Amino acid sequence: MLPVAYYVGLSAILFIIGVVGVLTRRNAIIIFMSIELMLNSANLAFVAFARVHEAISGQIFVFFVMAVAAAEVAVGLALIVAIFHTKHSINVDNISSLKG
Amino acid sequence: MFLSEAVSGGPQFFYLAPWIVFFPVIGLLINIIFGSRFNEKVIGAIASTASGLAFVVAVLLGVSLIGHPEGEIVPLVDWITIGLLQGRWAFQVDTLSVTMMLTVTGVGTLIHIYSIGYMHDDVRHNGDPGRYRRFFVFLNLFIAMMMILVGSDNYLMLFVGWEGVGLCSFLLIGFWYDKGKDGIGNAIAAKKAFITNRIGDFGFLLAAFIMFWAFRSFNFQEVFAKAPEVAAIAPGAILAMTLFMLLGVTGKSAQLPLYVWLPDAMAGPTPVSALIHAATMVTAGVYLVARSAEIYILVPQAQMWVALVGGITALFAATIALAQFDIKKVLAYSTISQLGFMVAAVGMGAFVAGMFHLVTHAFFKALLFLSAGSVIQGIERGHHHVEHDPKLRKLIKGQAHDFDPQDMRNMGGLRRQMKITFIVYMIGTLALAGIPPLAGFWSKDEILAEAKLLNPSVYWLLTIAAFLTAFYMGRQILMVFFGKARSAPAEHAQESPLVVTIPLMILAALSLLGGALNLPWFHTFTHWLEHTLTFVHAGEFNLAVAGLSTGLAIVAIILAWLIYSRRYEALKDLPTAKRPDDPMRSYLGPVFSLLENKYYVDEIYQALILKPYSALARFLAQVVDWQFWHDWFHDTVIAGGFRLFTRLLAVRIDLGFIDAIGNYLGAITRGLASRMSLLQTGYVRTYALSILVGVVLMLGYLLLR
Amino acid sequence: MTFEFILFFVLALVAIISALGMVLSQNSVYSALFLILNLSTVAVFYLLLSAAFLAMVQVTVYAGAIMVLFLFVIMLLGAERLPGKAELLWQRPLAIALGLVLFVEAAYIFFFRSGVLPSMEIAEENFGSPELIGQILFNQYLLPFEVTSILLLVAMVGAVVLSRRTK
Numbered sequence: 001m002l003p004v005a006y007y008v009g010l011s012a013i014l015f016i017i018g019v020v021g022v023l024t025r026r027n028a029i030i031i032f033m034s035i036e037l038m039l040n041s042a043n044l045a046f047v048a049f050a051r052v053h054e055a056i057s058g059q060i061f062v063f064f065v066m067a068v069a070a071a072e073v074a075v076g077l078a079l080i081v082a083i084f085h086t087k088h089s090i091n092v093d094n095i096s097s098l099k100g
Numbered sequence: 101m102f103l104s105e106a107v108s109g110g111p112q113f114f115y116l117a118p119w120i121v122f123f124p125v126i127g128l129l130i131n132i133i134f135g136s137r138f139n140e141k142v143i144g145a146i147a148s149t150a151s152g153l154a155f156v157v158a159v160l161l162g163v164s165l166i167g168h169p170e171g172e173i174v175p176l177v178d179w180i181t182i183g184l185l186q187g188r189w190a191f192q193v194d195t196l197s198v199t200m201m202l203t204v205t206g207v208g209t210l211i212h213i214y215s216i217g218y219m220h221d222d223v224r225h226n227g228d229p230g231r232y233r234r235f236f237v238f239l240n241l242f243i244a245m246m247m248i249l250v251g252s253d254n255y256l257m258l259f260v261g262w263e264g265v266g267l268c269s270f271l272l273i274g275f276w277y278d279k280g281k282d283g284i285g286n287a288i289a290a291k292k293a294f295i296t297n298r299i300g301d302f303g304f305l306l307a308a309f310i311m312f313w314a315f316r317s318f319n320f321q322e323v324f325a326k327a328p329e330v331a332a333i334a335p336g337a338i339l340a341m342t343l344f345m346l347l348g349v350t351g352k353s354a355q356l357p358l359y360v361w362l363p364d365a366m367a368g369p370t371p372v373s374a375l376i377h378a379a380t381m382v383t384a385g386v387y388l389v390a391r392s393a394e395i396y397i398l399v400p401q402a403q404m405w406v407a408l409v410g411g412i413t414a415l416f417a418a419t420i421a422l423a424q425f426d427i428k429k430v431l432a433y434s435t436i437s438q439l440g441f442m443v444a445a446v447g448m449g450a451f452v453a454g455m456f457h458l459v460t461h462a463f464f465k466a467l468l469f470l471s472a473g474s475v476i477q478g479i480e481r482g483h484h485h486v487e488h489d490p491k492l493r494k495l496i497k498g499q500a501h502d503f504d505p506q507d508m509r510n511m512g513g514l515r516r517q518m519k520i521t522f523i524v525y526m527i528g529t530l531a532l533a534g535i536p537p538l539a540g541f542w543s544k545d546e547i548l549a550e551a552k553l554l555n556p557s558v559y560w561l562l563t564i565a566a567f568l569t570a571f572y573m574g575r576q577i578l579m580v581f582f583g584k585a586r587s588a589p590a591e592h593a594q595e596s597p598l599v600v601t602i603p604l605m606i607l608a609a610l611s612l613l614g615g616a617l618n619l620p621w622f623h624t625f626t627h628w629l630e631h632t633l634t635f636v637h638a639g640e641f642n643l644a645v646a647g648l649s650t651g652l653a654i655v656a657i658i659l660a661w662l663i664y665s666r667r668y669e670a671l672k673d674l675p676t677a678k679r680p681d682d683p684m685r686s687y688l689g690p691v692f693s694l695l696e697n698k699y700y701v702d703e704i705y706q707a708l709i710l711k712p713y714s715a716l717a718r719f720l721a722q723v724v725d726w727q728f729w730h731d732w733f734h735d736t737v738i739a740g741g742f743r744l745f746t747r748l749l750a751v752r753i754d755l756g757f758i759d760a761i762g763n764y765l766g767a768i769t770r771g772l773a774s775r776m777s778l779l780q781t782g783y784v785r786t787y788a789l790s791i792l793v794g795v796v797l798m799l800g801y802l803l804l805r
Numbered sequence: 806m807t808f809e810f811i812l813f814f815v816l817a818l819v820a821i822i823s824a825l826g827m828v829l830s831q832n833s834v835y836s837a838l839f840l841i842l843n844l845s846t847v848a849v850f851y852l853l854l855s856a857a858f859l860a861m862v863q864v865t866v867y868a869g870a871i872m873v874l875f876l877f878v879i880m881l882l883g884a885e886r887l888p889g890k891a892e893l894l895w896q897r898p899l900a901i902a903l904g905l906v907l908f909v910e911a912a913y914i915f916f917f918r919s920g921v922l923p924s925m926e927i928a929e930e931n932f933g934s935p936e937l938i939g940q941i942l943f944n945q946y947l948l949p950f951e952v953t954s955i956l957l958l959v960a961m962v963g964a965v966v967l968s969r970r971t972k
Contacts, residue, residue: 002813004922005915007854010817012911014824014843016904021828023789023900029833029879033840036871037824043863044847051854051932052925056941059856059933063942066866067953071960073871077878078964084882085970092784099782785896792903799910803918 007048014041028080028090032073039069111167113160117174117191120161120201121247123153128240135233144216147236151212151243155205162198169195169631173253180256184316192253192320196632199455200250200387203462204380208243210603211379214470215239215371217599221477222369226276235275235369242268246380250387254318255308258388262352263301265381270294272376273368286367293361300351300358307344310337324394331398342395342402345388346409353385353439355413360702362436366428370473373428378435378469379462386439386458389446393633397449404555406447411561414440416699418568422575422684423695426506427472430576434532435465437565441547444558450550451633452618452626457543459625460614464531464540467607471525474596474604475580478518479505482589503589508579509682510590515581517593520601522581524608529577531611533570533653539614541650546618548649549642563649570653574660582665663687813853820846833879837872844868855933 014037021034043062050058080090087094127150135143165171171194180187191197215235223229245268249261274290281288308318314330314337315323331338349355354362354377365377376382389396389406396403414437421433438461445454483503504510515522531540544566551559585591595601618625620641663683685692694700820843827839844867851860931937942950 002809002925004925006813006817007850008922009911009915010820010850012915013821013908016907016911017821017824017828019792019907020900020904023785023792023903024897025828026785027833029875029882030828030836033827033836033875036867037827037840037843040844040847040867044850047851047854047856047859050856051928052923054926054928054932056932056937057946059859059938060941060946062856062859063862063938064946064949064953066862067957070866070871071957073874074960074964075967077874078967081878081881082967090882095784096782099780789896789900789903792900792907796903796906796910799907803910803913 004048004052008045011041011045011048014038014044026091026093028083028092029077031092032076032080036069036073039065111164112172113157113164114168114172114174114193116157116160117193117251118176120154120157120191120205120251121244123150123157124240124244124247126150128237128244131233131237131240135237138233140220140229140232141216143233143236144212144219147240148209148212148216150240151205151209154243154247155202155209158198158201158205161193162202165193165195165198165631169628171195171198171632185312187256187318188254189257190253191251193251194632195628195630196387196390196455197250199459199629200383201247203383203459204246204250205243207379207462207466207607208239208246208375210606211371211375211466211470212236212239214374214473214600214603215369217597218371218470218473218477219369221480225477225480226279231275235272238268238271238275239371239375242272242376242381246384249384253320255311255320255323256318258391259301259304259308262304262348262384265376265384266294266297266301266352269297269365269376269381272372273365275368275372280367289361289364289367293365296358296361297351300348303344303347303351307341307348310341310344313337314341320391327395327398335399338395339399339402342392342399343405345392346402346406349385349388349406349443350409351385352388353382353443354436355385355409355440355443356416359413359417359436360705363429363432363698366426366432370428370469370476373432374466374469374473377432378465382435382439383442383458383462386442386446386454389443390451390455390633393446393449393451396447403447403449407444407555407558408447410440410442410444410447411558411565412440413437414444414565415561415568416440418565418572420695420698421572422568423682423692425508425682425696426504427475427508427511427576427580428469428506430508430572431465431468431472434468434569434572437569438465438532440565441544441562444555444562445547445550448551448554448558450547450554452629453543453546453550455629456618456625457547459617460531460539460543460611463607463614464528464538464611467524467604467611468528468532470600470604470607471521471528474521474600475511475514475518475525475593476505477596477600478514478521478593479511479589481594482517482592485592485594486588503587505589508576510587511580511585512583512587512590513581513585514590514593518595520595521604524601524604525581526577527608527611529573531614533573533657534566534649535653536646536650537615539611539617541646542615542617542619545646545649546620549640549645552642552645563652566649567652567656570656571660574657575664578660578664809853813850816846816849820850834876837875837879840875841868841872844872855928857933858935858938859933 018034018038018041021037022031025031025034043065046058046062046065050056050062083095084090127147130146131138131143138146171192173190173192175188175190177189178186179189219232219235223232242265245261245264247261249258249265252258252261270290270293273293274287277287277290278284280286311318311323314334315326317323317326327338347358351358362377362382366373368377396406417433417436417440421430421437424430424433438457442454442457442461445451445457483505527538531538534541534544536542548559548562548566551562585593616624682692688695697703823839823843823846827836827843830836830839844863848860848863848868851857851863
């Protein structure tokens with residue numbers, strides 16, 4: 001059996017990559033996908049701990065996270081499409097009218 | 101004497117005492133409130149009735165006193181009650197006060213009746229008929245105030261009346277307040293009277309303060325009872341009190357040095373001169389000394405001073421009267437002189453003689469003044485007649501405005517035109533000169549007899565004054581009624597109406613018969629006054645004194661006749677320019693001018709007292725009050741300092757400091773805000789970055805803990 | 806060096822590389838494909854961790870439905886390469902720096918603070934089966950389940966509303 005720390009470490013690395021992706025890219029969809037990556041890494045941590053503690057509620061939680069992620073993606077992408085209709089661009093730097 | 105035996109225990113009317121004040125007050129109130137609707141006769145009738153009713157009350161009080169000679173105190177109302185100070189208005193009805201009441205109301209009523217006719221002409225001559233009512237209101241007010249004065253039972257109420265008659269004097273002297281020299285001459289004379297009286301009142305007040313301090317009371321009976329023991333402990337207090345009272349007497353009764361108001365008071369209408377300044381108000385001083393007799397006899401030095409003041413004044417005023425040309429001024433100085441007689445009498449201790457002379461003097465001096473008024477109006481009527489007759493107008497060409505109806509040099513020979521006035525004037529003159537058997541002889545002679553016994557120096561002063569009195573009265577009668585008329589109005593003078601002459605006739609009768617009051621063998625008046633002034637004694641008849649005074653009077657009259665009748669005729673031959681207006685001028689020369697100018701006393705007072713006082717007042721008002729106090733202190737120091745202070749507060753502190761704090765806070769906020777707003781880049785990525793920064797930091801902190 | 810460890814190591818490498826590829830790729834489609842690969846790898850991990858049901862759900866829902874949705878939108882918007890130059894030039898280095906800091910912190914935790922974690926035991930056979938998940942899900946977690954369904958409904962409605970063209 002692998003120590004659970006390995007899985008948690010992997011989860012952390014994926015999470016960091018996701019964070020850097022959110023902060024670095026200008027493309028709104030790429031940012032969104034980076035967020036999905038972060039969620040995914042959290043799911044991995046959940047499952048790892050569920051396996052260690054023999055608690056099935058960890059996996060239940062992952063189930064719910066996936067459902068919420070799906071809903072969130074639906075709404076988010078609808079938003080991006082709506083913004084694209086107005087601004088004709090998915091560059092998040094263009095959406096800065098709250099400046100100042 | 102037997103009157104009191106017959107009526108002893110007789111009817112008592114003491115309770116009527118307050119009505120002697122109330123009747124005149126009611127009269128004046130009716131005239132004030134309703135007078136504008138009445139015509140002149142009704143106004144005069146109301147006033148005279150009020151005065152007459154007061155006289156009736158006085159008579160009834162007198163009748164009561166016959167049965168109950170010790171008199172009674174009739175309290176009316178408690179006025180002041182503060183600790184020891186008890187000021188009560190109560191009437192002390194005794195023989196002394198009833199004597200005064202009878203004199204004042206009796207003569208007063210006659211003068212009221214006289215004024216009905218006199219003022220009718222006077223207001224028309226002076227051009228304002230609307231003032232008729234005011235005159236009678238003031239006359240009634242005077243009677244009321246005089247009754248308060250003589251009827252009170254304590255010095256406090258006496259002073260109330262004292263001040264009240266002073267006020268009435270002022271009001272009546274200044275009756276024609278817009279006439280006189282330069283349009284304010286009468287007002288100035290009234291003011292002079294009031295202020296000079298006030299100096300006397302100041303003396304009276306000081307006496308009252310000392311009295312309260314020594315006796316703790318103002319009541320006559322209490323003070324007189326305690327007087328001997330206080331005199332033993334503190335004789336200085338009694339002396340000071342009596343001397344200050346003397347100051348009050350010199351003010352009110354026109355003695356030296358405060359007599360100067362009386363001659364100027366002739367600016368008032370003639371009835372005023374008769375009533376107030378001859379018969380009644382001026383005698384208040386004599387009454388005061390007589391009333392305070394029990395105090396005066398304890399201090400012989402004060403008595404000597406009183407007698408001296410009276411004697412010197414008598415002589416002094418008589419000399420001035422020799423050289424006066426205004427008919428009323430002569431009578432004014434004569435009044436001062438006769439008051440000197442009275443004051444000297446009560447000063448020496450001859451209280452009965454003084455009061456007797458007071459009563460007879462009231463009769464004949466009032467008579468003389470009223471007759472003088474009749475003469476003046478006769479001349480005015482003549483003047484009016486001449487002015488309006490085209491044939492006679494040319495006679496007074498050029499002297500219309502300056503014509504003085506009171507100047508004796510414009511009169512002469514009036515005995516033909518004004519017969520009744522002449523006869524009564526003659527009676528008055530003889531009474532004043534002291535020719536027996538008229539009233540003046542008996543009263544003046546009693547004074548002289550007492551003076552010979554008590555105070556010889558005063559006796560000689562008074563005798564010389566009596567000689568001069570007869571002389572100047574003879575001069576007056578000769579200048580006015582005898583000889584030829586010296587001016588056109590005098591030629592055409594007319595007699596006065598009956599309403600004027602009838603009071604004159606009554607007064608003349610009183611002057612003839614008044615001596616019966618106290619003939620030396622009956623001493624009616626002495627016994628009457630004995631009940632109040634218990635220590636008086638009956639004066640003896642001194643034939644030598646009587647003979648000397650009568651002889652001097654006759655000599656004086658003959659001398660006057662010689663100078664003013666014979667010599668005057670002789671002087672007629674001189675051309676007009678060199679002819680002196682008075683034969684005495686050629687005899688006495690510069691002395692006559694001195695007498696004519698009243699020894700320049702008024703001018704001396706003006707220079708020594710009034711001018712420095714006005715200068716001081718002006719200095720205090722202009723320099724001290726306005727320039728220093730108001731301009732400098734208030735404006736510069738207080739207001740300026742305040743303004744400086746407010747400017748400091750407003751500019752330095754409020755604007756400079758407090759506003760600066762507010763502005764500074766605002767500036768900081770703005771600076772802070774503008775810097776903070778840089779955080780709001782509008783880029784979502786930066787917001788996310790900041791979250792990450794926070795996470796990193798927190799994680800680091802948790803790890804390193 | 807057990808088989809499990811090698812497997813884990815390889816798969817971890819694949820996951821990391823695919824993740825990096827997703828983040829660094831300039832082509833959006835390539836990014837999506839890299840993410841699909843990453844998700845699949847994670848599904849294998851689930852299998853290793855006795856979460857069979859979840860592995861299937863991951864492949865079906867996450868990689869199958871969600872990523873397809875992503876691809877649809879990428880195709881729709883036609884965003885291959887973004888025009889314009891980058892603003893906020895300071896952001897990228899800062900983000901990478903912070904990421905590195907975070908990595909260091911994670912490494913620190915991994916090497917020095919992982920002593921508290923319990924070790925894995927042999928799981929029972931039933932663990933992670935649909936049967937067990939179903940039992941727990943519909944008994945204990947019924948309320949969250951129903952709420953999630955409403956959530957999905959709301960999301961659907963929201964998506965429809967948001968993509969309506971305003972007239």
